[in-house]
Every structure is written in structure tokens, then in C-alpha cells.
Amino acid sequence: MDIEVLEGVFDANEKIAAENREIFAKHKVFAVNLMASPGAGKTSLIEGTITGLGGRLRIGVIEGDIASSVDSQRLKVHGIQVVQINTGGACHLDANMIRQALEHLDLSTLDLLIIENVGNLVCPAEFKLGEGLRAMILSVAEGHDKPLKYPLMFSDSQVLIVNKTDLLGLSDFDMEDLRATVKRMNPGITIFELSCRTGEGLESWTNWLYDQATA
């Protein structure tokens, strides 16, 4: 008899993430794991993405928060499928939480599923969810020195969205320094600069995301 020994919590998570990936593939749903610090603009980017895609893709959202349904209420006005996960203290989403949330979504009617992770630049990077794209946001207000302090998130994401570029003139944020540091850590990463507040730069991101989701 073979006994399968799971090497702790990470392996168990990877196993469920792989199953989630199969579920997404079967339903031709492109899943995005959206990670960032608190207040970097995750929900605002989702709103901008829904507007920017203008119905070209059928979008669903899984909202991850420790508590509250503030964000899912913001998104429901857009008339899309939204499922709220409250982690009840846990600092990240894991693959099993996503599995449970999927039971409340009709994947056959979706092209794109955006998963808004808990606001945290550390722990979410360690837990794969089965996503097709690992995306992170850094807000200009957070400063350009963050990659060195939170290396896993920056080196493991496939796309970095630098949000709140409308604040660039009001801070000492050095975009060239940021780009150089991130590219050194993660040469393959794609970087967008935009402002969810003014809308500047959003079109490049949504067009790129559309291409990724339909490739």
C-alpha cells in the first residue's frame, strides 16, 4: 500500500492549487491572483479593469478579506458575480479557500476570474491558488524601496502594476530605481504604470490583460 505523505502545509496547498488550475482550464477561465499591501488599490484596479474591458470578457471576482464585505459591496454594483471570503484572521488566501469559493460561482459563464487577496505584501506570495497570472500592485505612496524589503512578492509576480502615479510629483518615488531593482530580481516581469484615480495608463493594462486571458 502506498501512503502519500504531504510535506506540510505548503505541499498540501500546492496539491489543491494544481486541482484548481485544472478546474479553471476545464472551464476556460483565466484566473488572476491580485496581491498588494493594504490600500494599494486592489479593488480600484478591479473596478478600472471591469470598466476598461467594457464587456469584452465575462468577469467574476473572489474578494479576500480578514473581515468585512466592504469591497464585495463596492464591486456588486458592477453587476458581476462576486464571492466574499472572510479568512477570520488568516493573513492570506490559500488554495482550499478558493476551492470553496468556486462552489458559489458559475464558471461556465466566466472568462476572467480576479481573486483579490488579503492586503499583505508578505504571506500571500507563499500560497499558490491555481491562478494563471500572479499580479501585484505597488502604490507610489509606498515608496520605491519596497522590492528589497519584500523580495518574494516582487520576484515571484509575473506582472507589477505601479498605481497612484498621480502622486508621483508629491513624493520622492524614483520610478527608474524601482524598475531597475525589480528587473534585476525578476527579469521576466511586465510592469505597468497607471492611476486608478485619473484612469491614466489603465488602457494599456486592460488591453494586455485581455490578450493574456484570450491567448
Add this chain to the structure above:
Amino acid sequence: MDIEVLEGVFDANEKIAAENREIFAKHKVFAVNLMASPGAGKTSLIEGTITGLGGRLRIGVIEGDIASSVDSQRLKVHGIQVVQINTGGACHLDANMIRQALEHLDLSTLDLLIIENVGNLVCPAEFKLGEGLRAMILSVAEGHDKPLKYPLMFSDSQVLIVNKTDLLGLSDFDMEDLRATVKRMNPGITIFELSCRTGEGLESWTNWLYDQATA
């Protein structure tokens, strides 16, 4: 024979935190655990506090980061004792890390020890360090809706510093809403509004901190 069973990692941490508290008391050092999201302004507030106290207290700093010594290098120019902890991936400081850092500080020459925690609005709230004051920063750029999403940090801190008030006119941050929400969750909390960038409001904070540290 009595066998002491520690109820997991939290109890073990509480035990060492209590010992740290005794060490601080013995040396008459007032320890502040400073917590916030990445980029909320922890290091800037420490710099402003050093300047604002103007030598009235002898200050030491423990810098917590996952990686890098960016912040401790910023602080060393102020001619104070600084110890850097690199957690190597861990998303928070714990009491045992502080214990080890204390071996590199001369507590007999300090009045105030500021411990800058890892940038994270979730996990640091769960680990006591032995501090005399639990302080948190929220940046205006993060938005006023954060208390509902990160309840433990807001309900367990003794002081909330709202930083980057120079950005108030550029965002839809609602200070009255924030104050009402936080006071409902944590009636005893003291709230300061300031801008480390312009210096506005810093004096009230440093004077209050001086009173706390010398009480």
C-alpha cells in the same frame, strides 16, 4: 514532577515577551512596537521622532525587515544605536527575535527603544514583543476603510498615527469616518494626525510620547 506544556507558538511567544518586559523594566527602557503596512511611514516617523525629541530621550532602534538593511542605514546617520533584524521570510517580529537583538544593545544607555516591525497590517498584531506601547501607523494613501478589514491591528493598538495628512486633499480619505470606526472598535485608543513629510502634527506626537516614556 510538574511538566510545563506550552500551548503552541503563541504561548511560547507570550512567555518570552513577559521576560523582555522585565528586562525593559529593569533598565527603565520604554519600548514601542511600531506596526504598519509597507510604506506607511514607519522609518520616517522614527526619524521625525528622533528630531522632535531633540535629545530629551536617549533613543535606540530595532529594525525589522524580511531582508535588506535599507532602513537601519537611514537611521544610523542620526548617531543612535540601531540593530537590524532580518527575518528571512517571516512576516512579523516575535519576542525571541527581540531577545536576540537586545544582546546587541546597551540598554543601560537608553530611555526609549523603538522597534520597527515588518511592514504588515496583519501578522505583527498577533505577537507581543514585551513592549510598553503598541503603536500603529495608517497612511492617508491607504484609505479610511482599513479598520474593518484589519480589525485586530486597530483594536489592539494603543495609539494610531495617521500619517501623510499632506495627501488629504488629493484623496477621498474621510478622517471623521476613520476616527468614528476606530473609536467604536477601540474606545481607549489615542489618535494623532500628522505628516512626516511636512512635519505638521509631529510635535503633539513627540510630546505625548515623551510623557508616556517618562511617566
